[in-house]
Amino acid sequence: MATGRTHRPATRSRGIPEATVARLPLYLRALTALSERSVPTVSSEELATAAGVNSAKLRKDFSYLGSYGTRGVGYDVEYLVYQISRELGLTQDWPVVIVGIGNLGAALANYGGFASRGFRVAALIDADPAMAGKPVAGIPVQHTDELEKIIEDNGVSIGVIATPAGAAQQVCDRLVAAGITSILNFAPTVLSVPDGVDVRKVDLSIELQILAFHEQRKAGEESTGHEEGAGAVPQAPVAPHRTTAGGPGADSGRQGPDGDVPAVMPA
Amino acid sequence: MATGRTHRPATRSRGIPEATVARLPLYLRALTALSERSVPTVSSEELATAAGVNSAKLRKDFSYLGSYGTRGVGYDVEYLVYQISRELGLTQDWPVVIVGIGNLGAALANYGGFASRGFRVAALIDADPAMAGKPVAGIPVQHTDELEKIIEDNGVSIGVIATPAGAAQQVCDRLVAAGITSILNFAPTVLSVPDGVDVRKVDLSIELQILAFHEQRKAGEESTGHEEGAGAVPQAPVAPHRTTAGGPGADSGRQGPDGDVPAVMPA
DNA sequence: CCATGTGAACGGTTTCACAGCC
DNA sequence: GGCTGTGAAACCGTTCACATGG
Structure with missing residues (x-):
């Protein structure tokens, strides 16, 4: 009974992890911006900040492509733009x-x-x-x-x-x-x-629903907060782009451990 | 650097994994469709197929919400719709x-x-x-x-x-x-x-670039051998729908920076 | 020295396989 | 018997920390 096992990891061709592939476009854009400003080289730290990831991840990602950096210096912007473009297949139309x-x-x-x-x-x-x-x-x-x-x-x-x-x-x-x-x-x-x-x-409504989930959680967490969010930090400088505070904290506060909730049954 | 992350205690008892949260809207959509067709119950297998995931994953996901199914039978559609909606915070406006x-x-x-x-x-x-x-x-x-x-x-x-x-x-x-x-x-x-x-x-261009990467790979693979069956399997009927190969898994859009979107605006 | 590149530890996610219950 | 619910194993991705080499 072919358990549909025929699927291959999708990432078959022993190569670049899917997660890394998904970030390459991100790096590419940050690099393109640097290129337009004629910046010659970037360190993993700088590029990571511009792309919104951390430097360890970026270096690991690049390591799958090859050794395109120079120790003690960083990466050549133009060269990396080319390498990533090629890897993504963007050198063709x-x-x-x-x-x-x-x-x-x-x-x-x-x-x-x-x-x-x-x-x-x-x-x-x-x-x-x-x-x-x-x-x-x-x-x-x-x-x-x-x-x-x-x-x-x-x-x-x-x-x-x-x-x-x-x-x-x-x-x-x-x-x-x-x-x-x-x-x-x-x-x-x-x-x-x-x-x-x-x-x-790409599903617009799904993204909103995920946001709603976290939003709901925030609200429940803030006690019975009424005027929440009144004191949002202005955030002028490009702070540590930690966009989403370490993901959903998962407080334990909400909902009882066992089935609770009014049983809304099918009519 | 400022490691002052607001790290939460980490997932405790009631914390639903992020990957699961990201799939709940998917299940909800499939369930809503079933509900509209007045289907009373579904098995994990059926629902999983409709949602485009495998049944083991679906059952595991639901297990984080609670035991809302009936062994030997399946899940009550209306009840699940309600539970997931509530979990996602969609019962409010x-x-x-x-x-x-x-x-x-x-x-x-x-x-x-x-x-x-x-x-x-x-x-x-x-x-x-x-x-x-x-x-x-x-x-x-x-x-x-x-x-x-x-x-x-x-x-x-x-x-x-x-x-x-x-x-x-x-x-x-x-x-x-x-x-x-x-x-x-x-x-x-x-x-x-x-x-x-x-x-x-949500980034349009990134999605396309990821597709281009795989597309390029397919093309290159074909020249070396057809054993991989780059061609479509001659399956007319609904084949195993593995919707997204490496798709937007758990975090299709989580704060990941970068994207090129249609921002068509008053220039 | 400096920043890259990477083996190894870690943590989250998926899959397996079967126990539990209807 | 059928299907859910779930520990345990396998897998994948991220983070750490340090050896490596310009």
Whole structure:
């Protein structure tokens, strides 16, 4: 009974840990900023601060890429920018299609961060015939009927789904069938894809819910605080970017150990 | 350096692991769907499939909340919906302000997922005087000058930043000074906030870059051999949905700085 | 000396496998 | 029998601390 064990660690090719990969774009941006200011070198400490991580982690991350630094000195900015870009595959051009040109899709199409990082919006696709031909961010929207052709003609391998939840899986299936192997999903749905296809999801409401969880906890912790937050520290200088105070402290105060709570049962 | 971290005693008895918290919204969504279809109970296996995780993980996650299931049967859908909602703090109403009403801000304002989860857009704020008064998603945009007043009057504790990178830290400082203690940041900047303030970041460009990394890897792999089956498995029906390979695990957006977001604003 | 690079310790997360209960 | 709940093991990621080498 294949326990679905066929999955490989995703981080297969014995190489860079997934967690490190996820931080490379972060370092890259900090480095790009330094590069623009013509800063020649940075220490792990400085770069870490700029990227919002700690220096030990940064050095460990870089150690997976190779020994690109100079002991006693630091890292050469330009060199690192190149190395990381190459590692991420950003030295090549990635055509991307965005499906679902609603508010979000339009925002994404207008997003400048794409082009500046090796991504190129090859096409905007929407199911609404009325949208066809209308230019969004300077690119004419095409109808869903053209999806397969667009992907083939442009050799697109990355697709962005910004459709309503109901259409997401269907769009996903077509994208995959057409040859897409990486998908960025903004629709609040779990997409089913065959092995070999990568899916990353961005869910706005989930992020808010996680914040709400911590917010609730803070409130409960502050006794019966009424006017909380009145004394927020102004924070002028770039203080230790310890954004989230060491994560959720997990006080024990809330909720009894055993089932409590009014049992709201299904009617 | 100032090691003055406000380290909490660490997870004691009732502390729910961060990784679990991050998945609760996922379960909640799947459960809500089941609830709407009037499904009375689900097994961990079914629910896990619907949420895109494996059942062992799901059961472990639920075990942190309490013993809400029935052995040999499964979980009562309605009851679980309630329990998770309560745990996440969604049984109360969370007023939210969105700052920066460009393309993205407008998209967020129009996003239905907020309202359906206990979040209420209390106000839309933008620095452009020309925007003032204009309704977006039925809510009139207010000028930044009103920021502090709006937050106080509405008792807002969660803020969403969708401004250009350059304005983000400044807006953040004002939000925090006004009493905001949780921030969802879409701007590509590392925000500095005082202890006690939670920041989560959503970054579009980073997600794409991570996809590019894996995409590049797939391409390179194919030339050396096909044994890895880079191609999609010919599975028409819903295959094992491993939604996100290495996806935004536990901390997709936790204070991790960096991001390149669509901050489309009045330049 | 200085800051990198890294083995080793540590802590959190996932998976396993089975005991417990319906 | 079926499925939950959970110790224990395996795994992964982070942090520590120091050897290494410019």
